[in-house]
Amino acid sequence: MTEFTPVLSATGGILIGLASVMLMAALGRIAGISGMIGGLLPPVTAGEWGWRLAFLAGMIAAPVVLLGATGSMPVIEVPSSTGMLVIGGILVGIGVSYGSGCTSGHGVCGMARLSARSIAATLTFMLTTGVTVFVIRHVIGG
């Protein structure tokens, strides 16, 4: 069980939204995290490497800044085994490459722009994620 946290989750969502709007206002780019990671891999586009690395570095620094501000590190729980992390990671890497994005790029930025591609992609991955969790927890695990 995890605790139902509507206020914290909505607050976090608003911050994610604000950061996405700020990135568009400052650099004119979509805040798609899989695209930023993929953009660091060869072949790289000149001039597009630095800001992507800086954005991801800012994200990685977030737990330490939260620790400084609140006095505690966020707690996470990883129920997946190492094998599941590896298989899941490879599938996510393949999927976001062909699907041109993930939860942030399609789910937040693309949906907000009412992009038909992003809406179709988001509905598709929400469905397959739900089916996968059901199969793992209630068919295999049950």
Next chain:
Amino acid sequence: MTRIISAFAIGLVFGIGILVSGMANPAKVLNFFDIAGTWDPSLAFVMGGALIVTAIGFRLVLSRSHPLLAGGFSLPTKRDIDVKLLGGAAIFGVGWGIAGFCPGGVVPALGLGRSEPAIFVAALVAGMLIVRLIETARTRAAPSAG
């Protein structure tokens, strides 16, 4: 340099949002999808909160002629809903359901100093490189097809 500092600061806000929201926590993500079991609907509020802000904010920002620190807006130009898009999204969902991490969720989790996010990111990068190798090979095999 202004671009780099801005990107870092905005990434920091994004990362704090991810951590506060619960998106970096696989147990919470997987429970959101486990409607038939230990359902935790919190993550609906993440997407709701984010979408309200981006839907309004993008409209205001994109009405300007150009961004503050760049010559123009770089927006996706593809319009077609094809097998590649939907197949890729479907595969991404299966991976997300197996691991519990998505790319945006795992990056701030890297800063927690645990091993699981690093393992997932290594596999994620491997998956991206596999696609590049496949696509490079395919382009070489059929150069005329582009």
